[in-house]
Amino acid sequence: MTAAMAPEGSGSRRSPVERQALSLVEWTVTVPGAAAEAVGHILRGRAAGLVEEETPGGVALRVYLPEEEAEAVRAEVRGRLAALPEHFPGLGLRGDPFWSESERVLGTEDWAERWRDFFRPVRIGRRLVIAPAWRPASPEGGRVTVRLEPGLAFGTGQHASTRVALRLLLRALRRGDAVVDVGTGSGVLAVAAALLGAGRVFALDVDPAAVRAAAENADLNGVADRVAVRRGEWGEWPEARGNLLVANISPEVVTALASLAGERLAADGRAVLAGFLAEDAEAVAAAWVAAGWTVGRELREEGWAGLLLGRRRRGWRRREPRPAGEAVAVGGRGRGRR
Ligand SMILES: C[S@@+](CC[C@H](N)C(=O)[O-])C[C@H]1O[C@@H](n2cnc3c(N)ncnc32)[C@H](O)[C@@H]1O
Numbered sequence: 001m002t003a004a005m006a007p008e009g010s011g012s013r014r015s016p017v018e019r020q021a022l023s024l025v026e027w028t029v030t031v032p033g034a035a036a037e038a039v040g041h042i043l044r045g046r047a048a049g050l051v052e053e054e055t056p057g058g059v060a061l062r063v064y065l066p067e068e069e070a071e072a073v074r075a076e077v078r079g080r081l082a083a084l085p086e087h088f089p090g091l092g093l094r095g096d097p098f099w100s101e102s103e104r105v106l107g108t109e110d111w112a113e114r115w116r117d118f119f120r121p122v123r124i125g126r127r128l129v130i131a132p133a134w135r136p137a138s139p140e141g142g143r144v145t146v147r148l149e150p151g152l153a154f155g156t157g158q159h160a161s162t163r164v165a166l167r168l169l170l171r172a173l174r175r176g177d178a179v180v181d182v183g184t185g186s187g188v189l190a191v192a193a194a195l196l197g198a199g200r201v202f203a204l205d206v207d208p209a210a211v212r213a214a215a216e217n218a219d220l221n222g223v224a225d226r227v228a229v230r231r232g233e234w235g236e237w238p239e240a241r242g243n244l245l246v247a248n249i250s251p252e253v254v255t256a257l258a259s260l261a262g263e264r265l266a267a268d269g270r271a272v273l274a275g276f277l278a279e280d281a282e283a284v285a286a287a288w289v290a291a292g293w294t295v296g297r298e299l300r301e302e303g304w305a306g307l308l309l310g311r312r313r314r315g316w317r318r319r320e321p322r323p324a325g326e327a328v329a330v331g332g333r334g335r336g337r338r
Pocket of ligand 1: 154157161162165182183184185186187188189204205207233234249
């Protein structure tokens with residue numbers, strides 16, 4: 001995503017998680033007509049939104065790649081294209097290479113539309129699925145479905161950081177909890193919490209586009225009566241209190257939340273923190289531990305980490321961090337993967 005075209009109130013405030021997830025590259029590979037089908041097959045397997053167009057120079061095949069994956073995907077696809085003349089001599093492919101390429105990084109408006117091509121239903125643990133609002137809802141046996149229209153806000157479940165936060169939410173949430181979601185983005189965590197049984201959710205974001213998206217998604221999922229969405233930071237909303245905090249933002253912001261958490265969360269308070277890389281988890285945990293909290297669990301996925309903390313009390317002890325799908329019990333009382 002180019003900062004110049006970022007929506008009001010965002011741009012430079014975007015966290016590393018958001019910046020990584022929002023950058024999209026449009027990549028066009030132009031090939032002789034005879035190779036279009038084979039190349040289209042290769043591209044379809046590695047990228048989203050394939051569009052074909054006849055041009056004077058051949059058939060232009062256009063796909064969309066998350067920027068952080070683009071170079072690796074292109075290198076792999078180029079390798080497979082280079083092998084085509086030998087594997088399919090009948091196509092008569094000449095030239096080294098036989099194709100031409102161009103690319104452009106998409107701006108916010110393009111991104112908002114194109115990102116839809118990437119948004120597939122995402123299953124979280126055994127109980128939750130995050131699905132795009134514009135595709136027909138297909139009930140998934142026994143799973144709670146969060147339907148989302150992210151607009152320009154972050155949070156579709158396609159990013160590992162959101163998935164880590166959702167998995168920890170599944171573990172941390174108790175029926176009737178009052179949840180505070182700081183940095184709600186699309187409202188994905190807030191809506192999931194409400195659908196999973198939270199009594200009420202107070203969802204905050206500094207970005208007006210996120211506030212709009214989260215309110216719309218609460219409405220879309222029929223939980224607007226239990227999810228209050230407001231613009232601002234946690235410190236600006238004294239009524240934002242509860243027993244569970246969820247925050248997927250950045251190492252700096254989630255570290256700074258520790259002091260307010262002591263004041264705003266109840267005696268059985270729990271916190272789900274994400275938005276930082278595995279290498280930053282120890283520093284985030286240390287700040288919260290210094291503020292009187294205990295780490296109950298750490299999850300990791302694709303290099304991103306998440307922490308579940310509780311107010312220091314008997315029965316909470318720290319376990320070794322686990323990659324996705326290998327969560328272990330907190331204090332020996334857990335129920336395995338959720
Ligand atoms: C990485 S997104 C997370 C969105 C969603 N909660 C999720 O888990 O996918 C972080 C969000 O935090 C917001 N944000 C950044 N700093 C903030 C702050 N100090 N207080 C509240 N929101 C903040 C951003 O505008 C953005 O929408």
